[in-house]
Amino acid sequence: MRLDEENTWLDGVIQYSPHADNPKSGQVLFRESVFPVVSPKLLSDDPELCRPTGILRHRILHESSVEWWNRWQKEAGVEKLKSDTDASFMGIESAFEAVKRGDGILMGDDVLMADELLSGELVKPFSVCMPGGTYSLVRQRPDDEAMSVFVEWLLALCQRHKDEMKRILDL
Helix, strand or coil, X not given: CCCCHHHCCCCEEEEEECCCCCCCCCEEEEEEEEEEEXXXXXXXXXXXXXXHHHHHHCCEXXXXXXXXXXXXXXXXXXXXXXXXXXXXXXXXXXXXXHHXXXXXXXXXXXXXXXXXXXXXXXXXXXXXXXXXXXXXXXXXXXXXXXXXXXXXXXXXXXXHHHHHHHHHHCC
16 A cells, blocks of 8 residues: 555555665665574474575475575575475465474564564574565654654564564574
């Protein structure tokens, strides 16, 4: 949704840009970090998963695109994954359930999977991570005092999340 003359009832919207570059408008709230996640059981069952090349022995879980996986493989120096053993899901919820069951390895991030990572339900097995998308707030009326108070609260919340992810996951 965009802010324009037809949406004057909106105070603002949070937009997601899948690339880490700065959005064209708005105030950056958060830049996500992207990395593989696995269930603790899968990690404990396979000592090879302590190295990025260990993913070659497991099913790769993803939504319709493997763009994040391709970027991560290059960053981690891992050879091309075999597409005949991957599993593609129509929505992230189904992929979440599959990785929690130990059905494979999913490319995750520190925003959507924060609760699962903090609880230990999912783990980040490798140190290699990369910048993901950007969440930004676009305001209808930048001088609105009530919205300014909300933005201040939201920025503090985002900073606490970043600090927690850095402490727990070394991001």
